[in-house]
Amino acid sequence: MAKRSTGGWLPGFLILVVAIQVGRQWAERNPVWAGLVLAVVLICAVTGLVSVAHVRERAAARQAELERSISSADGLSGTEFEHWFARLLERSGFTGIKVRGGAGDLGADVIATTPLGERAVFQCKRHRRNVPDRYVQQFAGTCRAIHRADIAAIVTTAGFTEPARQLARRLNIVLVDRDALAAWAADHTPPKVFGRPAAAA
Numbered sequence: 001m002a003k004r005s006t007g008g009w010l011p012g013f014l015i016l017v018v019a020i021q022v023g024r025q026w027a028e029r030n031p032v033w034a035g036l037v038l039a040v041v042l043i044c045a046v047t048g049l050v051s052v053a054h055v056r057e058r059a060a061a062r063q064a065e066l067e068r069s070i071s072s073a074d075g076l077s078g079t080e081f082e083h084w085f086a087r088l089l090e091r092s093g094f095t096g097i098k099v100r101g102g103a104g105d106l107g108a109d110v111i112a113t114t115p116l117g118e119r120a121v122f123q124c125k126r127h128r129r130n131v132p133d134r135y136v137q138q139f140a141g142t143c144r145a146i147h148r149a150d151i152a153a154i155v156t157t158a159g160f161t162e163p164a165r166q167l168a169r170r171l172n173i174v175l176v177d178r179d180a181l182a183a184w185a186a187d188h189t190p191p192k193v194f195g196r197p198a199a200a201a
Helices: 010-029 031-066 078-091 133-140 162-171 178-187
Strands: 095-099 110-113 119-125 151-156 174-176
Touching (some): 010 031, 078 095, 078 110, 078 119, 119 133, 133 162, 151 178, 174 178
Parallel strands (some): 119 151
Antiparallel strands (some): 095 110, 110 119
8 A cells, every 4th residue: 555645734833833833832922912813813713703603694685585486496406396385395494404405305395393393394386387186196195105194285486287187186196277376475384274474583
């Protein structure tokens, strides 16, 4: 086995050790100045952390405002739409949100707990055409038996065919079409079936 070279990090490590030692000795001889330097460092660190938090908060607020329009979801991939919808759930007071879409998800793209504590399982369809009944039938086979859904729902950026709506009523599956999703995104108020929403973000 070839011997790993230490030439790259050893000089830097030695410089750091020497700097720490020199700094400690200086601090012992100049405790007042050392205290002032430490205070300045702490103030700068706290200020930096607060600034980063504010930047992230403003970015999240801008994203939330942009995503109030359903059109913001139209250009997304299927996976991106699942995360878009997960963010909407969070803003609507849902908790324990997990995005599980992908191979092997068995129909459950997003799982969350509603504001009333019920387990909601969502299948997300970022479609341009109406979702047909076969998707409802497939989802019905897993949403409760495997994913233990209290509420099972299919969410789409399009609509649903009439056979899909009829089958969903028979199987007690909630359908959230484009109009309902647009209203939900606009004010972060989910359909009544999911319970009383938390205050909108």
